[in-house]
Amino acid sequence: MTFKAKHISKSARSQAFTLTEYIEDPLDLTSHLPYRVAVVSNLLALNRDWKIRNLTDLDPREMRVLLNIGSYMPVKSADIAYQSRLDSYTVSRAVKKLLALNLIASRQDEIKKNVKNLYLNDAGKLLYQKLIFAMDERAKELESILSNEEKALFFNMLERIENKTEAILATQASELIKQGLDAPTDQKELIRWHKKTNTN
Incomplete structure (x- = not known):
């Protein structure tokens, strides 16, 4: 597969900032890959989208865990952490909140009795469907470019x-x-x- 790269133009935001003269060799954040990825990630945070935020009072961490359960259930907390790159403590807190809100269920694994699998209940499934519909709309608009x-x-x-x-x-x-x-x-x-x- 051959791909011809298009010219990369600077955004108006990038052009509005000039590097400081008060520090020797300051970091140009506009051409720093990890920083640019983090900036886009900030914009794509689920709670930054007003349509999605109107669907639920869950914070982004809890929404991400609910989405993982809906897409991969039955699923263990440890696997959610691995798939989403959230640490296990963060996932555990989100699971506790989702259980308290009666959006998910936790059941003992049929083979590994010391393992609990997570499922969406009916209320969780309803919210999951609403979230993925809104997310899919946004994804299609983004992918159109x-x-x-x-x-x-x-x-x-x-x-x-x-x-x-x-x-x-x-x-x-x-x-x-x-x-x-x-x-x-x-x-x-x-x-x-x-x-x-x-x-x-």
């Missing part, structure tokens, strides 16, 4: 960026553990995720 070839290339690049980011963070965490530092739970999770990704 890309050709099918560009969309395929973009998803390929996103996967490569995600995998490389995971590798960087997991390697960094492993090196710090080797130095005798006590790793927080989220850093241990990164190492487990990286091992899981590279054994699949």
Whole structure:
């Protein structure tokens, strides 16, 4: 597949800011890949979309967990954390809130008795359908600026960026553990995720 890159133009926002002269070699955030990805992520946060926010009082973390349950149930909390890249503590808090709001159910796994699987109940399914309808509308509008070839290339690049980011963070965490530092739970999770990704 051949792809001819289009000229990348700077946004009006980018052109409005000039790099400071008060610091030697300041970082140009407009050409810093992680920062630019984070900026777009901020805009795409579920609670930034007024249509979606009008559907529920759930915060973005809780919506992401509910969406994962709806799309992959029966699913374990640990698998939601891996799929969504949320740490297990964040997922656990969201699950507790969703259980309290009676949007999901937790059932013992038929094979692994010490494992709980998560499901949407009827109220959760109704909210899930409303959310994905609104999200799909927005996705189609966003994707309209890309050709099918560009969309395929973009998803390929996103996967490569995600995998490389995971590798960087997991390697960094492993090196710090080797130095005798006590790793927080989220850093241990990164190492487990990286091992899981590279054994699949």
